[in-house]
Amino acid sequence: MDGVKILLVDDETAILDALQILFRGEGFDVSVASSGKAALEALEQARPDLVLSDIRMPGASGLEVLAKAREVDPELPVILMTAQASLQSAVRAVNEGAYYYLQKPFANDELLAICRRAAEARRLKAENRQLKREIRRRDRSQSDRPVGSSRAFRDTLALAETVAPTDSTVLISGESGTGKEVIARYIHRLSERAEGPFLSINCGALPESLLESELFGHVKGSFTGAVRDKDGLLVAARGGTFFLDEIGEMSAATQVKLLRALQEREVTPVGATESVSVDVRVIAATNRDLEEEIRRGTFRSDLYYRLNVIQLRLPPLRDRRDDVEMLARHFLERLGQRAGRSLTLTPEALEVLRAYDWPGNVRELENALERAAVLAAADELAASSLPERVRERPEVRLVAEPPPPNPTMEVIEQAYIRWVLEAEGGNKTRAAEVLGIDPSTLYRKLNRYGLA
Numbered sequence: 535m536d537g538v539k540i541l542l543v544d545d546e547t548a549i550l551d552a553l554q555i556l557f558r559g560e561g562f563d564v565s566v567a568s569s570g571k572a573a574l575e576a577l578e579q580a581r582p583d584l585v586l587s588d589i590r591m592p593g594a595s596g597l598e599v600l601a602k603a604r605e606v607d608p609e610l611p612v613i614l615m616t617a618q619a620s621l622q623s624a625v626r627a628v629n630e631g632a633y634y635y636l637q638k639p640f641a642n643d644e645l646l647a648i649c650r651r652a653a654e655a656r657r658l659k660a661e662n663r664q665l666k667r668e669i670r671r672r673d674r675s676q677s678d679r680p681v682g683s684s685r686a687f688r689d690t691l692a693l694a695e696t697v698a699p700t701d702s703t704v705l706i707s708g709e710s711g712t713g714k715e716v717i718a719r720y721i722h723r724l725s726e727r728a729e730g731p732f733l734s735i736n737c738g739a740l741p742e743s744l745l746e747s748e749l750f751g752h753v754k755g756s757f758t759g760a761v762r763d764k765d766g767l768l769v770a771a772r773g774g775t776f777f778l779d780e781i782g783e784m785s786a787a788t789q790v791k792l793l794r795a796l797q798e799r800e801v802t803p804v805g806a807t808e809s810v811s812v813d814v815r816v817i818a819a820t821n822r823d824l825e826e827e828i829r830r831g832t833f834r835s836d837l838y839y840r841l842n843v844i845q846l847r848l849p850p851l852r853d854r855r856d857d858v859e860m861l862a863r864h865f866l867e868r869l870g871q872r873a874g875r876s877l878t879l880t881p882e883a884l885e886v887l888r889a890y891d892w893p894g895n896v897r898e899l900e901n902a903l904e905r906a907a908v909l910a911a912a913d914e915l916a917a918s919s920l921p922e923r924v925r926e927r928p929e930v931r932l933v934a935e936p937p938p939p940n941p942t943m944e945v946i947e948q949a950y951i952r953w954v955l956e957a958e959g960g961n962k963t964r965a966a967e968v969l970g971i972d973p974s975t976l977y978r979k980l981n982r983y984g985l986a
């Protein structure tokens with residue numbers, strides 16, 4: 535029984551000593567309490583795997599020890615022993631959840647056998663629960679796992695799966711439409727809090743005073759319109775996950791209050807004097823560069839460090855083009871299911887999707903496909919059913935590098951000529967047409983700027 539933690543409770547020192555020697559010899563990790571009172575305290579601190587307690591003791595009795603044990607851990611096996619056994623007390627002990635009721639004097643072998651059995655039963659129960667949880671988690675994670683197979687995305691997903699079962703605060707950063715909320719919900723589903731609520735708020739969508747009352751709650755009469763007490767979302771999400779979306783939009787004053795709430799794990803509703811405790815796992819998301827916001831003085835660094843325990847970065851879709859095909863299939867399957875069609879893409883359409891830059895990321899891809907599915911009569915969606923901006927040649931920026939603060943006419947002209955040329959695929963005659971100048975003038979300029 536290596537390492538099994540047993541708490542021995544008896545007010546008779548001689549018995550306690552004897553038991554201690556016996557259990558140590560068998561490899562148990564032994565702690566002792568020489569009164570019921572001491573046992574109650576030990577239960578709080580030591581978290582044993584097994585309790586062996588006398589029933590009759592001055593102060594707190596063995597039945598009180600039993601009750602306390604069941605309170606701290608309903609599955610903690612408690613074995614009660616008594617010298618004056620009566621059927622009545624035996625029935626009572628077992629009814630109240632004792633694992634075994636033992637009459638003194640007993641043979642050491644008998645006692646050890648019972649304790650071993652109890653420890654083994656506990657171990658199996660814990661293992662069983664762990665396995666069940668693991669199976670549930672796998673089921674859930676397989677059935678609606680966020681889609682993506684690129685290296686960058688898989689890394690992010692793996693980190694999300696690792697942190698999900700912990701209670702750590704997570705900060706998700708990424709451009710708009712990259713799937714920040716998708717990941718936040720996924721973490722919640724895989725967490726121990728999956729059965730609890732997932733509540734969210736968009737910090738950029740509400741004016742400061744409303745946001746605060748939504749987050750922290752308010753009491754009746756604290757402002758016009760507060761006709762009754764209202765729990766804040768942080769409190770309402772108890773036992774679950776709270777998603778703070780667009781955290782970068784939060785005002786300085788609200789940031790201070792949020793920081794305090796996170797540190798103290800309690801909130802004071804607007805207009806209230808008493809605080810309310812909060813039990814939530816916080817996930818925050820931002821499409822801003824918060825470190826830059828800190829440098830600019832618009833985001834508090836202490837709040838940032840509080841939120842940024844684990845950071846998940848969602849790369850933009852253009853940096854994980856390998857995901858485009860898989861995502862497209864995923865969306866088409868979903869759209870098809872709804873419409874009773876079996877939707878696919880022509881090779882050209884897929885080519886177009888892969889080449890596009892997706893400034894709106896996954897959301898834009900999803901919308902483009904939805905539109906195509908509606909417009910196309912055939913189940914195989916052609917490139918022509920995709921939005922025009924997606925079909926256009928990749929965007930070429932007018933000026934590749936940021937222009938100097940006061941660009942001269944020449945700098946602008948040079949950049950403009952280069953842009954038109956690229957847009958026209960290097961065709962100088964067409965470029966001259968677009969520029970509205972003579973081809974010979976264009977050639978001269980190209981020579982002068984060294985672009986020829």
Ligand SMILES: Nc1ncnc2c1ncn2[C@@H]1O[C@H](COP(=O)(O)OP(=O)(O)OP(=O)(O)O)[C@@H](O)[C@H]1O
Pocket residue numbers: 679680681682708709710711712713714715716717821864896897900
């Ligand atoms: N990996 C993914 N698998 C499946 N669907 C995805 C994935 N990523 C994003 N989506 C879909 O793309 C859309 C945008 O995702 P989401 O709302 O999570 O993005 P966001 O990063 O929170 O965007 P915003 O910053 O604009 O709030 C959603 O409809 C979502 O279902």
Ligand SMILES: [Mg+2]
Pocket residue numbers: 714715779
């Ligand atoms: Mg979002």
